Amino acid sequence: MTANRREFLKRMAAAWTGASFAALAGCGDDQQPVSQAILDDPGVTWSKAPCRFCGTGCGVMVGVRDGKVVAVAGDQQNPVNLGLLCVKGYHLPGILYGEDRLAMPVIRENGDERESPMEEALDYVADRFKQIVDEHGKESIAVYGSGQWTIQDGYAASKWMRAGVGNNNVEANARLCMASAVTGFLTTFGKDEPMGCYDDFEQGDVFVFWGNNMAEMHPVLFSRILARKKSVPAVQLVDIGTRRTRTTEASDHYLEFEPNSDLAIANAIAREIIEQGWVNEDFVSKHCLFKKASEDIGYGLRDEGAKQNPMANEQIGFEEYRRFVSKYTPEYASEISGVPASQIRDLAKLYGDPRQKVVSLWCMGMNQHTRGTWINNLVYNLHLLTGKISQPGNGPFSLTGQPSACGTVREVGTLTQALPAGRRVDNPEHRAYAAKIWDVPVESLAPKPSMHTMAMFRNLATGKLKGVLIQVTNPMVTLPDLNWFKEGIAKHKPFIVVSDVYPTPTTEVADVVLPAAMWVEREGCFGNSERRTQQWNQLVDPPGEALPDSTITVEIARRMGHGKLFPWEGEEALARGLYEEYREFTIGVGKDVALYDDLKRARGLRWPVVDGVETRWRYAEGSDPYVPAGAEFAFYGNHSLGDRAVIWQRPYQEPPESPDDEYPFWLATGRVLEHWHTGSMTRRVPQLHQAQPKAYVEINQEDARTMGLSDGASVKLVSRRGELTLDARVGGRGEPPTGRVFVPFFDESLLANVLTLDAHCPISKQPDYKKCAVRLEKV
């Protein structure tokens, strides 16, 4: 080895060991968003925007040259990601420029298809919607959007339907994605969304992933946790999963459980906390109370008989709760879950040890669950019993999948029961408040929720609902038990308008396709998982006649005679006007979002923002301005319960469909790192498509050997609802245990959802995409 090489290795080694996540912020070039070399390129301008993809909400610097996005860089000034992105984020420029980008409207009528100017297409859509309402009444049309709607898009759609058409037929794909998180928060805390924030990731001692492959689905946040582990090796990562993933590989402990048995595990941990004397009695006596609710609530199946009202509940005492969980011994939970009792005890000890700060994390594993609301409640129980909540490094953290599932769907309220900022349509005071801001008679607002997403599509498929505007989502790939819906829609031919950016299976079934402006082709705001609202400006022109979704909605509304609701002219005025009017709803109810001009300057601000100051830990005195002095903690969403959070008695129950002799395998579906949801954007980026070109089925090595299948072999999956032939993936990045398989849903030509069951949580109405029974046939 030469002296030079030794010297080199020494320098490199020093650089390697000294580095950490936080230390990298701004490194290379003092706090410049991107380093000077490219800032100096006179042809390229750089501006901030949040990433288009997931609920993490990373900041990106967007490089624009000659009116086109030519590059992005991680935004080193954004505290979410400190300059790091994931592979999807780095490939953002590619999603704008796929060759088949939709640029002109298409109208399909009487078997013909014609391209049309936007003005004419909007006239046509408004006429048809008006006709339908005249003929079938105001409940006959609906709007269906997503957690990728900007705040402005969602607010426009909600206001149009509720204050204009006069119904509550507003839903979003977030119903499929985080409705159980919402009902979990509401039932436990009385207010939606996390109390903690990403700052917890640099302060926790134990990170518990509940059915959550964070390494692939929230990679930048996972890197923050890995950096925490690197700087403090005593930090422990615990993965509770139904299959091995990249998250498992990085974790210190892995608890592999039988699908649905997380309910039993959580109850067993609660039991251990109580029986071992680890309850934080001071916290529980001051800030919690106990409740039980009806338990024979069914699974929301189409042919299911009447069940109990899942919301009917009563308060109980600690003793009754203690007796209830006492049967969930670690041994009993082990019998149900397959997790060794010793592992359950060890995990309970981590939750119970007052010296260990614990962060629980979850996303679709707990939310896409026929007992989704319950399992959310049960994990909150653990943090409430131990008082490990609303403090730096201590707390439950419900991760969100989409960039504005929180900001738009949950905060603006684009679900049938919701009015902006946590209000409800069935509350007369809330309706009166909305009617005042919207300047419409209160009687014009429909007083009851109408259809959740599953009901909306069941009604489209059975002819009860006559028309729908679908924006920025792809239900003809994402609905469970897809064939049933497709057949119904083909038979009853409802009037379907889709605004989107590329052709998808959903634009295929549309009568009118409207081209949409995406991401930095328009101005907008997203709200991420940690309550951070982020704003960006329009940086480039959209292609052809494409318009922002909010503009499309407003233009249809104006043509239907609801123009008074939208007095703003021009894109900038509309983006600001919609936001500022929405902001009025948020002030004083604990969701106070920031001023628009402040958002324009900041890298996002976390609500409640009071006097310009953001809130990091809600419900905690000193951090949350809504908590009165001396209260220490106040769960003020439950003001009528004395500002107390609810510890829920919820049993373990079996899922509606489990493997049997005929269908012996569990099927779970899910996402992959490289693709965003149904792949309509990411598959158009060569580097991402080539990394994950098609769907596959992950099979355990032993099962593969038994069946004589090798990696890459064809295998047919058959469920009670459909069948699908896929390549086997054996020994891939994820590996299910024997008797279980996994299929990603991004591939529109290999639709995982022809297999899945449309059972859902009776409280949240969110389907369970993680559990159904299939058999495997060698092809």
Added chain:
Amino acid sequence: MRAACVVPALLLAVSCGGGSDLALYDPGALTSRAQLLDARRETRAYDGAPPVIPHEVDARGRQNCNSCHTPGATDNPARVGPPRSHPAWGDCRQCHVEQLARDRFTGSNLDALWWPASGSRLYSSAPPTIPHALQNRQLCEVCHIGEQAPLALRASHGPRDNCTQCHVGGTR
């Protein structure tokens, strides 16, 4: 000691997810900066994007990027890969992905940003400016100093402690 990089065109001739006869190129054969930069572009969406992994990855050896991409991890010339220039990030495959196919889902009209091939000099012996962004490129050594650096990018002088004392950003 050789820098083990891959000619992507050769790599991509390998069948999808299949063979392992990946062609490593000899940096001696690509002494021209232009050739080297062309090869580099094949692995990126634009300059500043993370390169795709230009070789097959054994899924079983998942956490083993470091066994070839850590300085000094191995002296086996066939296994020495370029060390990462951003040591703080540990989850390599969050950004760098393997390529399992060659086809495209659709064509792309992305007009990507590519940095200039070289920096500028005020006069012939002046230190050149840095023609690229420094974000995620904190270790100049990886590409420019020492035996592992590709010949075409290697500095004409040995390691000095503060590269940016003489080489500054700026492309004009």
